[in-house]
Amino acid sequence: xxxxxxxxxxxxxxxxxxxxxxxxxxxxxxxxxxxxxxxxxxxxxxxxxxxxxxxxxxxxxxxxxxxxxxxxxxxxxxxxxxxxxxxxxxxxxxxxxxxxxxxxxxxxxxxxxxxxxxxxxxxxxxxxxxxxxxxxxxxxxxxxxxxxxxxxxxxxxxxxxxxxxxxxxxxxxxxxxxxxxxxxxxxxxxxxxxxxxxxxxxxxxxxxxxxxxxxxxxxxxxxxxxxxxxxxxxxxxxxxxxxxxxxxxxxxxxxxxxxxxxxxxxxxxxxxxxxxxxxxxxxxxxxxxxxxxxxxxxxxxxxxxxxxxxxxxxxxxxxxxxxxxxxxxxxxxxxxxxxxxxxxxxxxxxxxxxxxxxxxxxxxxxxxxxxxxxxxxxxxxxxxxxxxxxxxxxxxxxxxxxxxxxxxxxxxxxxxxxxxxxxxxxxxxxxxxxxxxxxxxx
Amino acid sequence: xxxxxxxxxxxxxxxxxxxxxxxxxxxxxxxxxxxxxxxxxxxxxxxxxxxxxxxxxxxxxxxxxxxxxxxxxxxxxxxxxxxxxxxxxxxxxxxxxxxxxxxxxxxxxxxxxxxxxxxxxxxxxxxxxxxxxxxxxxxxxxxxxxxxxxxxxxxxxxxxxxxxxxxxxxxxxxxxxxxxxxxxxxxxxxxxxxxxxxxxxxxxxxxxxxxxxxxxxxxxxxxxxxxxxxxxxxxxxxxxxxxxxxxxxx
Numbered sequence: 263x264x265x266x267x268x269x270x271x272x273x274x275x276x277x278x279x280x281x282x283x284x285x286x287x288x289x290x291x292x293x294x295x296x297x298x299x300x301x302x303x304x305x306x307x308x309x310x311x312x313x314x315x316x317x318x319x320x321x322x323x324x325x326x327x328x329x330x331x332x333x334x335x336x337x338x339x340x341x342x343x344x345x346x347x348x349x350x351x352x353x354x355x356x357x358x359x360x361x362x363x364x365x366x367x368x369x370x371x372x373x374x375x376x377x378x379x380x381x382x383x384x385x386x387x388x389x390x391x392x393x394x395x396x397x398x399x400x401x402x403x404x405x406x407x408x409x410x411x412x413x414x415x416x417x418x419x420x421x422x423x424x425x426x427x428x429x430x431x432x433x434x435x436x437x438x439x440x441x442x443x444x445x446x447x448x449x450x451x452x453x454x455x456x457x458x459x460x461x462x463x464x465x466x467x468x469x470x471x472x473x474x475x476x477x478x479x480x481x482x483x484x485x486x487x488x489x490x491x492x493x494x495x496x497x498x499x500x501x502x503x504x505x506x507x508x509x510x511x512x513x514x515x516x517x518x519x520x521x522x523x524x525x526x527x528x529x530x531x532x533x534x535x536x537x538x539x540x541x542x543x544x545x546x547x548x549x550x551x552x553x554x555x556x557x558x559x560x561x562x563x564x565x566x567x568x569x570x571x572x573x574x575x576x577x578x579x580x581x582x583x584x585x586x587x588x589x590x591x592x593x594x595x596x597x598x599x600x601x602x603x604x605x606x607x608x609x610x611x612x613x614x615x616x617x618x619x620x621x622x623x624x625x626x627x628x629x630x631x632x633x634x635x636x637x638x639x640x641x642x643x644x645x646x647x648x649x650x651x652x653x654x655x656x657x658x659x660x661x662x663x664x665x666x667x668x669x670x671x672x673x674x675x676x677x678x679x680x681x682x683x684x685x686x687x688x689x690x691x692x693x694x695x696x697x698x699x700x701x702x703x704x
Numbered sequence: 705x706x707x708x709x710x711x712x713x714x715x716x717x718x719x720x721x722x723x724x725x726x727x728x729x730x731x732x733x734x735x736x737x738x739x740x741x742x743x744x745x746x747x748x749x750x751x752x753x754x755x756x757x758x759x760x761x762x763x764x765x766x767x768x769x770x771x772x773x774x775x776x777x778x779x780x781x782x783x784x785x786x787x788x789x790x791x792x793x794x795x796x797x798x799x800x801x802x803x804x805x806x807x808x809x810x811x812x813x814x815x816x817x818x819x820x821x822x823x824x825x826x827x828x829x830x831x832x833x834x835x836x837x838x839x840x841x842x843x844x845x846x847x848x849x850x851x852x853x854x855x856x857x858x859x860x861x862x863x864x865x866x867x868x869x870x871x872x873x874x875x876x877x878x879x880x881x882x883x884x885x886x887x888x889x890x891x892x893x894x895x896x897x898x899x900x901x902x903x904x905x906x907x908x909x910x911x912x913x914x915x916x917x918x919x920x921x922x923x924x925x926x927x928x929x930x931x932x933x934x935x936x937x938x939x940x941x942x943x944x945x946x947x948x949x950x951x952x953x954x
Contacts (some may be wrong), residue, residue, distance in 0.1 A: 563954075640951075
């Protein structure tokens, strides 16, 4: 009896593997492609805690209104997305409406992901289904009232977001279009680098021209020669994205994470495509300001601070040391209209990206203990206006505001937009109530 | 009364075994601690010294402070090269040092046996520096009041110098626990020099006076641009751990 049962079981197994094999190759390819989509979309960055199980939930994204926690997106049926269908997932990626009609906050960058192709989203889903399920309950929405009203996202989406697929530009090369697709779609570079409108949506007229992330400034990455990467060669830009370091700059803070988790794992063809696209963007050039005169007292103070605190690494003439200490002369990062990143680097210190191509991780020490607000402001004013650089001076008040701040989690400015919509709705409701009451009072 | 001589053989054995143990320790440490990924780094990490703030005396009594200020001002007299020890803050430096771990020998082995050491071994007694100052200054004050009718600070400079010279030669009797006259003199001289030449963050060397006198550049640490410039004066003014006046425009 038992022998027969064993044989049957063995037979079943053989049949089973045979059929699995038939569609297995296809499925395996799909999963591999999906894994690459997860790299392009950098899902890990938000949905995984440092050292935690992959995709089992991330660190809170602090907003001025409270915390939003990237939830568990492993296939665990209780606490993850194990009960989602592929259709649920596709709809979420396209519209921000999740399982059961729940409207997501755009801190989950679905406005960018909505440009992804049908196939890329399907592959991503195939991959996510293979991730190790982990039981970890995450309460995503930790915003206080009224910001926690998910329905407000209905209004936000009505005002700010029309789901539509990526539309290639037939006048451009296939490589350019691939780059545009990656930057605007899965790689969502604009969610950090594009300034936001009053309502917190991407200001598309200023796409990739630089935006504040509360404590960091994601710089202009268009081909602008003054503030953008116009002075970088194709190869230099590719090297930066692949390794986090090039002759001009070292990726740090939020960009360090983007490089380590995402761009350093992209294939070379995609990196080249991104570089071709970014370098082709030539918006109206930023005005080049008059440099602050070297004779101004704050410039002289800045020079003294620089000589004693920075020159040892960045060089007396701001030339740096290749790949290790970035040059500050002619560095567009130094010339951004907004100096938040610079203030952050000097106050908190920073460590460069760690990638197979740049394993050294040189670091810059924190100088908050040694320099007061005016000294930080003056040394940065000096750096921004020496050796051919020219940019607005930094004021001590700006430094005071950033001092002591933590690592500056990206502010998701669209939350501000959401808040405004909520307020508008509340105001509207109030107005309606008033009107209703008036005839009674009369 | 003398301690038994240590057999050189056993001592060498001891040293050898220490070497082996520490070698083993460091080897196993190297094996256990391997870093992969990026080097350890934390934002905002720094361990700066706590700056000495001007203000009331912390260790000295008012009388002691007056005496010490007078002493440091004779050890480093004001002249056309620099300000004197008092104006340079040497007494403040010593006061804060005596109130801290140095004053209490908190990092030294301070249990017995207390045996007279060789001069090269320095002070071997029971007291810590704070206690030596307290006892030494009291003895000096008593001695001078008995002999001259007034304390050190009230003497004219010539008599102050003469007294310090006698102290240095051991011609005054101070309580043996404090290290004797010579020992006490050397202690104060040592601390005064430390106060005069150390970083102003510790309360002495006010305005980097001694560094300006010497042309010492302070806590700068990059001289690559000057390595090949021979026989030229280094042009930059000194910098302290806490900065320099040139850093402030406002």
